[in-house]
Amino acid sequence: xxxxxxxxxxxxxxxxxxxxxxxxxxxxxxxxxxxxxxxxxxxxxxxxxxxxxxxxxxxxxxxxxxxxxxxxxxxxxxxxxxxxxxxxxxxxxxxxxxxxxxxxxxxxxxxxxxxxxxxxxxxxxxxxxxxxxxxxxxxxxxxxxxxxxxxxxxxxxxxxxxxxxxxxxxxxxxxxxxxxxxxxxxxxxxxxxxxxxxxxxxxxxxxxxxxxxxxxxxxxxxxxxxxxxxxxxxxxxxxxxxxxxxxxxxxxxxxxxxxxxxxxxxxxxxxxxxxxxxxxxxxxxxxxxxxxxxxxxxxxxxxxxxxxxxxxxxxxxxxxxxxxxxxxxxxxxxxxxxxxxxxxxxxxxxxxxxxxxxxxxxxxxxxxxxxxxxxxxxxxxxxxxxxxxxxxxxxxxxxxxxxxxxxxxxxxxxxxxxxxxxxxxxxxxxxxxxxxxxxxxxxxxxxxxxxxxxxxxxxxxxxxxxxxxxxxxxxxxxxxxxxxxxxxxxxxxxxxxxxxxxxxxxxxxxxxxxxxxxxxxxxxxxxxxxxxxxxxxxxxxxxxxxxxxxxxxxxxxxxxxxxxxxxxxxxxxxxxxxxxxxxxxxxxxxxxxxxxxxxxxxxxxxxxxxxxxxxxxxxxxxxxxxxxxxxxxxxxxxxxxxxxxxxxxxxxxxxxxxxxxxxxxxxxxxxxxxxxxxxxxxxxxxxxxxxxxxxxxxxxxxxxxxxxxxxxxxxxxxxxxxxxxxxxxxxxxxxxxxxxxxxxxxxxxxxxxxxxxxxxxxxxxxxx
Numbered sequence: 001x002x003x004x005x006x007x008x009x010x011x012x013x014x015x016x017x018x019x020x021x022x023x024x025x026x027x028x029x030x031x032x033x034x035x036x037x038x039x040x041x042x043x044x045x046x047x048x049x050x051x052x053x054x055x056x057x058x059x060x061x062x063x064x065x066x067x068x069x070x071x072x073x074x075x076x077x078x079x080x081x082x083x084x085x086x087x088x089x090x091x092x093x094x095x096x097x098x099x100x101x102x103x104x105x106x107x108x109x110x111x112x113x114x115x116x117x118x119x120x121x122x123x124x125x126x127x128x129x130x131x132x133x134x135x136x137x138x139x140x141x142x143x144x145x146x147x148x149x150x151x152x153x154x155x156x157x158x159x160x161x162x163x164x165x166x167x168x169x170x171x172x173x174x175x176x177x178x179x180x181x182x183x184x185x186x187x188x189x190x191x192x193x194x195x196x197x198x199x200x201x202x203x204x205x206x207x208x209x210x211x212x213x214x215x216x217x218x219x220x221x222x223x224x225x226x227x228x229x230x231x232x233x234x235x236x237x238x239x240x241x242x243x244x245x246x247x248x249x250x251x252x253x254x255x256x257x258x259x260x261x262x263x264x265x266x267x268x269x270x271x272x273x274x275x276x277x278x279x280x281x282x283x284x285x286x287x288x289x290x291x292x293x294x295x296x297x298x299x300x301x302x303x304x305x306x307x308x309x310x311x312x313x314x315x316x317x318x319x320x321x322x323x324x325x326x327x328x329x330x331x332x333x334x335x336x337x338x339x340x341x342x343x344x345x346x347x348x349x350x351x352x353x354x355x356x357x358x359x360x361x362x363x364x365x366x367x368x369x370x371x372x373x374x375x376x377x378x379x380x381x382x383x384x385x386x387x388x389x390x391x392x393x394x395x396x397x398x399x400x401x402x403x404x405x406x407x408x409x410x411x412x413x414x415x416x417x418x419x420x421x422x423x424x425x426x427x428x429x430x431x432x433x434x435x436x437x438x439x440x441x442x443x444x445x446x447x448x449x450x451x452x453x454x455x456x457x458x459x460x461x462x463x464x465x466x467x468x469x470x471x472x473x474x475x476x477x478x479x480x481x482x483x484x485x486x487x488x489x490x491x492x493x494x495x496x497x498x499x500x501x502x503x504x505x506x507x508x509x510x511x512x513x514x515x516x517x518x519x520x521x522x523x524x525x526x527x528x529x530x531x532x533x534x535x536x537x538x539x540x541x542x543x544x545x546x547x548x549x550x551x552x553x554x555x556x557x558x559x560x561x562x563x564x565x566x567x568x569x570x571x572x573x574x575x576x577x578x579x580x581x582x583x584x585x586x587x588x589x590x591x592x593x594x595x596x597x598x599x600x601x602x603x604x605x606x607x608x609x610x611x612x613x614x615x616x617x618x619x620x621x622x623x624x625x626x627x628x629x630x631x632x633x634x635x636x637x638x639x640x641x642x643x644x645x646x647x648x649x650x651x652x653x654x655x656x657x658x659x660x661x662x663x664x665x666x667x668x669x670x671x672x673x674x675x676x677x678x679x680x681x682x683x684x685x686x687x688x689x690x691x692x693x694x695x696x697x698x699x700x701x702x703x704x705x706x707x708x709x710x711x712x713x714x715x716x717x718x719x720x721x722x723x724x725x726x727x728x729x730x731x732x733x734x735x736x737x738x739x740x741x742x743x744x745x746x747x748x749x750x751x752x753x754x755x756x757x758x759x760x761x762x763x764x765x766x767x768x
Contacts (some may be wrong), residue, residue, distance in 0.1 A: 004050065009309035011051040015058020016320045020066060027059065062320040069136075069153050073108060076134035081112060081161065082172065085126045087277050090214060096120040099157065100130065108158045109134075116163045124183055124277070125175025132163040138714065141510030141743035141759065142543065144449055144550045154321040179274070186210070186275045189406035192416050201424040204431075208395065209402045210276050211235040223434050225377070226444040228366070228384020232395055232430075236281035236331050237338075240289045242399045243272060258297040265293045280315060280322055281331035287311035288335075304339040308332070326376050330369055337368025344466050362388035367462060371455040374447050374492055378549035383443040390433045398426040447492050448552025458488035496552035497524030504625065504653040506683075506747045509547050510739040511539050513689065513713030513720070514567030517660060518547070522653065522750075523622045527558035529649070529660055531571020540574025547744075548579060555580040557621060560613070562662030563587055563646040564595035576602045585619075588612030589632045589645045613647050615675060624751075626652040631664065635671050643688060644668035650681070654751020659703060661687040669696045680704040682754060683747060685711065686729070690721020697728045707735045707747075707756065714740040 018027045031052065083102035090097050096116040102109055114130060122128060137149045137160050152158065163169050175183065190210075194202045203215030211233060213221070224230045231238075247268050251261040269286045276282060291307040294300075312332055315322055322328045342364035346357060362385045374380055381387075401423035405416045437443060461484025468477030497520075505520040511532025516539075519527045528548075532539040559581045561572045576584065576599060584603050586596060591612050603610050613619075615633035618626070631648035646662025657679075664672075664687045684705040687694040689712045700708075708729050712720045721738070729736055737745045743759035 003303070003305055003309075004047075005303075005306040005309035005313075007047060008050060008054045009312045011054040012058040012313055012316060013323055015055040015060075016062040016066075016316060016323050018055075019059045019062035020321075020324065030055070058316075058320075061317075065320045067107060067153070069149055069158065070108065073136040073158060075136075078131070079134055080129060080131040081109070081134075082127070082129045083112070085122055085124055085128060086111065088124050088212075089120055089122055091119055092214070094118055098122070099155075100128070100161070107156075111155065111157045112159045112161050113137075113152060113157050114161045114163060116166075116169060118166050120166075120169060122171065123175055123180075125179045127172040127174075129170050129172055130161065130163050131168040132161045134159045134161050136160070139759075141739060142547055143744060143746075143759070145543075145546070151325070154319075154325050182271060182274050185406075185410050188413075189409040192409035192413050193402075193405060193420060196417055196420045197424045201427045204427050205398060205402050205420075205423055207233040208399055209235075209239070209406065211279060211282075220431065220434075223438055225379065226381065227387040227434050227437050228381035228444075229387050229391055229395075229430075229434065231334070232391075234281050234327070234331070235276055235279065235285075237285045237288070237335060238396075239399055240269060240272075240282070240285035242396060243268060243403055244289055244293070246400055246403055262293050262297040266290050280325065280327045283315050283318075284308075284311045284331050284335065287314060308335055308339060326372075329372055333368045333372060334365050337364045337366075341367055341462070341466060358389055358392075359385065362392075371450060371458050371488070374450050375455060378447055378449060378546070378552075380445045380447050380492065381443070382445070383437050383440055387433065387437050390437070391430045394426040394429050394433075398423045398430070401426070445493070446549045446552070446554055448494070448496055449550045450488070450492050454488050454491050457484045461485040461488070494552065495524075495554060496520075496526070499524075499551075500748065503748045503750050504651075504656065506651070506658060507547075508685070508709050508711055508737075508739060508745045509544060510744045511543050511571065511711070513716045513718070514539065514571075515562070515662070515685075515689075515711045516544050516547075516571055517685070517711075518551075519651065521622050521625050525557045525621055526553050526555070527560065527621070528556055528572070528575060529560040529647075530562055530568040530662075531573070531575050533566040533568060533570025535566065538570070538574060540571035544571040544575060545578055548575070553579070555582065557582045558585060558619065559583070559608075560585045560647060560649075561587075561596075561599070562648075562660075563642050564590060564593055565642060565663060568663070569595065569599070573599050573602065576606065576608065581606070581608050583611055584608045585611045585613050585647070587632050587645050587647050588614040589634065590642065593642075595642075619649070624653065626650075628652075630659075630675070631668060631672050633671060633675055635668075637667055639665075639667070646687075648672060653749060655682075656749035656751055656754060657681040658683040658685070658747070659705070660685050663688040663694075665691070665693040666696045669694070669699045673699065673702060678702040678704075682749075683707045683709060684734075685709050686721065686725065688720075689713075689716075689718070690725045691718065692722040692724060695722065695725050695728060697731075700729065700732050700734065704732075705734055707737060709745050710736065710738045710740075712738060712740050716740075 014030070018030065081100065081102050081104070083100040086099040086101045088098070094117065096119055098114055100112045100114050102112060104110060112134070136158060137152060139149055140147050190206060193205060197205065199215060200217060204220070206212050207216055213233065224232065244265055247265050248261065251264050256264065269289050273282050273286045288304070288307040288311050291310060292304075315328065338361070342361055345360040345364055346352065366384055370380070401419040404419045405423065408416045408419070461481045464477045464484070465481030468481065500520065501524060502522050504522050507518040509516040509518060509532070512534060514532035514534070515530040516532040517529040519529065531544045556575070556579055559572060559576060561569055575581070584599070590596070591610070600610070602608070613629045615629055615631050617629040619629065621627065628650045629647065630650055632645045637644040643663040643665055644667055646664045646668070648662060648664060649660045651658045651660065659681050661684065669687065681703045682705060684700070684703055684707070686708050690710045710721050726736065737758065739745060745756070745758040748755040
């Protein structure tokens, strides 16, 4: 039997998808197919008519509601905006961020993400005036990178505004009314929890209760992700269920009527949602909770699947673009697993009982979200089922005790310790389990981003398996279903080395102002030369590691740092900690410099051999691929010694060759030219991001490159690349590619042909 509400929800979502991607020929074909179904299929014509009607509604509604991101939004310097703080300001060190809902009528400035480079003491609901620079967020520079502008646009945000000084931000009026009472309730609870528990335990408990990440240790958060329990910090059905359980117990103690219990539960859920600013997961959970309460206390049948579908439709009516957010997809798919897959898993195997239920519940959720987690986070966590079984009761107890503490913090604060200390104990047990489980073999596996088509095949297999289960527990489609799921898992676990075999690949990763170069050999081995770096954020964590994970790279045969400047070294340090590295190569002349102390320690801990590179050496990775070390050659330099001691490599494969030059400057370039004559090369990485100090026209006249690649940050403070360097390259008719304008630049060669592609350049294939 086909349920009406899930069918309507699926049709509404399909209409939004068709409108969002502007595939009008597909729109027409789908509408024609549904129309023909209405006319020709007598058995299901009502369902087909419903699908057609709701799909058209979703199509037109999304077409009117969702806006594409303009490509020509201007940068506005030194402007002021007045509006209301829409969310809870988040403070990270000396930086505060929040969303400002302005009074402007322009759809591009109704909501602005504000970044203050100082602690800003404001609350949600406050009206403020700010002065700063309006700038659209930068589009992703690397293939597959998280699209932050698109993410913000799904919430109606198209601009960032940076505020440098506290004097540029002023309070117009404070929040008033019910919202202030709710926020005061929250603040008092946070205050008591932070005063009672150690910082680490308090941060984790507040994350579990309120979805806050402030104060949570970065490494612990990553551990939760690697063990599959990161959902504890996404307030959703688990939390709402425990809250309803708690309020039901209190209502029973007070001997309230069913009607009163319904209103107590409903009002509590609405206050809780308001307290944490209504993320999508909470909207879904609260709506399902209220529908469930209504059904339970009125004596009606409670269909969780119908409640799930109704919650989805209401959420999409409020914001159709929410369909394309990670939070919407994960919360609704995980809930579908619990209410649709779990009941069928309970009856499918020959063994049944509470022990199997304990396994089947996390297994159902894992089966539902596995492709999405792999697609968005590039991780597979086989150990997550075990972890969730072990921490389920501890996390539930911590959440219930935390809710009681929030309540008592505003009524009888002196009694909160009775509940917070046990909650802290449960959190310590969760941390212990997480650490223990993470060291198990294959606890987590980094995987390449799966193509959408094999994700579709996976869900087809899961649905086939579930629909094929008969009343006696047998599955008539088990072979077909298992085959599709197995095909997905095999494709997911394939290493990055299987792709583009026979081609040398060199990726100049967009890391802003810095260098990071990934090289894949024709036989599928990987080496990384430099890893970028930034004083304001961890480039290795945010850019380089995700780039490697998206490719399914789990091992580097060689990790090279050309010299120990931060914009080349920081990412190398992070990669050496997180990925298996067979060999680490550094400039021989700088092996003992203090900047390498952290990297040397990591190499010792992870048993990575360190090799010193100098001119005249050859790096032997595989037959047919030549990697020669051209520099350093033992010279000393008065100025910029670290830069001029950079490792310089010449990579050759067939007729293709490339010079990787680090940050050498003119003095070192002259040393290389004097040491040996150059043959013509295909590609040159322009030294030191195109600085004036690295300008030596003779270097390019001898190397005769077709392409010059400049790895440089947009609007950098150093003025790189220098106009004189660009002029010298243009004078030699060299094609210039820049990571600040073109994003990541990728060269592929089979030794006879070359392929060049980037986000700013159409793929070019030509003979060498």
